[in-house]
Amino acid sequence: MIKPDAVESGYIGPILAKISSAGFKIVAMKFTQLSRRDAREFYAIHKGRPFFDELIQFMTRGPIVSAILEKDNAVEDFRALIGATNPQEAAEGTIRKLYAKDIGENAVHGSDSDENAGIEGAFHFSGREIYT
């Protein structure tokens, strides 16, 4: 996902350009807005954390871009491309270093495992929205 902060700041284009030049193939993509119910489901693993309510408020405040990306070693390579959760700790040239505001409003989401990539892809897209 390209998160609401990055969409609001006009960074959809630059972020997609970096994703594309890093060799990822986009197999599904949409511009959409999460409902509170969607966001609470997507981030259910973080329920009970002190930042949960802030996270739900942030992720629902405006549109996002969701996409499914394909590449060899995609999960690891995408997390390297986006950088650390906290942009202050993210490596130079990473998407979060370039475009994120802080640890909460950090511009992008990337799946943390192949299993979760499958679950999250199915959360955002129906089968006929995925180009294979």
Ligand code: GDP
């Ligand atoms: P990620 O896999 O790098 O996105 O990081 P996590 O799975 O740990 O956290 C999920 C998301 O919750 C992050 O991308 C942030 O948007 C948000 N988040 C994580 N930690 C904090 C925090 O300490 N404060 C706030 N406000 N948001 C946080």
